[in-house]
Amino acid sequence: MASSFEKYNKRRLISSYFSVILSIFLVLFLLGGLGLFVINSKKLTNDFKEKIQMTVFFKNDAKERDLKAFDLELKNSEYIKKYLYINKDSAVKNNVDIFGEDFLEYVGQNPIKNSFDINLKGDYVQADSIKKIETQIKKNELVSEIIYDKILVDLVNDNVRKISLWLLIVSIILSFVAMLLINSSLRLSIYSHRFTIKTMQMVGATKSFIRKPFILRSIKLGLIGSALAVIALLILVCYIDSKLPDLGILKDYLSIGVVMAGVFIVGIIITSISTYFATQRFLNLKTEDLY
Incomplete structure (x- = not known):
């Protein structure tokens, strides 16, 4: 019976980790894709303009x-x-x-x-x-x-201004949603350990000591999710470069490097901050409120 219960907990833990990694991957992939688009938006608009x-x-x-x-x-x-x-x-x-x-x-x-x-x-x-x-x-x-074509020139420039404005709005909204999604996934993962957290606190463990392993684990999950997002983004860049070789996106190593590094940094920052506040919430709860 105990063995079955342990297997059940192990499967549940793996499922929890998988959902966290998947959330981080999807969110960072979208953010990275948006970052690549923003950085190369000038190239895209110039490529179209230069065909006039x-x-x-x-x-x-x-x-x-x-x-x-x-x-x-x-x-x-x-x-x-x-x-x-x-x-x-x-x-x-x-x-x-x-x-x-x-x-x-x-x-x-x-x-x-x-x-x-x-x-x-x-x-x-x-x-x-x-x-x-x-x-x-x-x-x-x-x-x-x-x-x-004077009309086409005016039309292109007007549309570029509109797209740039909407791109800024979408970037802000997506960044906010990204933080909420990752934060929710990590909070659900830590929620399953709320009794462990409270038990450690009751035997005298300090808050920083309790938080540390959870933050380190979240950072590892964040790195795995970031690595998957980077691989997917590189595949996306190669595909776009094959379709639009004149843009030279694949040869722009600096822009690609900045986006990929940004994906890893954002993944680490969001996971560590979200885990900190999630564990802090359960550390401040009374024992009767855990149920």
């Missing part, structure tokens, strides 16, 4: 040397992410399926102009910055026109 294209068309009287001079100007510009020169003759050949093979015979001359497709760096994809760049480029008298 500005096309600069040149007049037909622009000579080859003029186009080369503009090419050199773009190469030395700090706001350029990448650019591509599109020769008007090449443009016709590349769009035969649209214009038709006999297109030039009907119109007499090539109406397409030499152009540059420009992708700006994310920080410069702002309404005021693009306006300044547009004004600067238009100083070149050989530039015919500049085309880009």
Whole structure:
């Protein structure tokens, strides 16, 4: 009978530890994932912004040397992410399926102009910055026109501001919920030891002596949960990097290191603080209140 009771207690203890580790893992994984998203949010928004294209068309009287001079100007510009020169003759050949093979015979001359497709760096994809760049480029008298999606630029920037605000709110709420979940799991785990705590207190053990093994055990559980969360986050990072290699998330060792270290630190801090207050609650209870 005693053996069966011991086995039952052992299973219950293992189940309690498992639930604590699972809670810590899930919460820290969510917090770590959110941390990675916050750190890389600028990269994500810049990656989208940098896909918005500005096309600069040149007049037909622009000579080859003029186009080369503009090419050199773009190469030395700090706001350029990448650019591509599109020769008007090449443009016709590349769009035969649209214009038709006999297109030039009907119109007499090539109406397409030499152009540059420009992708700006994310920080410069702002309404005021693009306006300044547009004004600067238009100083070149050989530039015919500049085309880009102004509505899309404004829409992207407005959405980025809204997302950043909601991201801050979600981060605060999730952090608060994380502390509550881990705290509840640890309190339930310590609740099963309330009689042991009270017995140790009655035989003269100090509060710090009683708390110490519970805090150490919680820290161990926190480290296990943190380690599982870190492994899951690394898998997530590898998956995202395979889908979005241009972001270079996997190569950003500093950001990844900060998030992973933060997961371990948060896991240790929350578990130790929660255990301290949970044991303190039972230490302050009267014996009759334990039932």
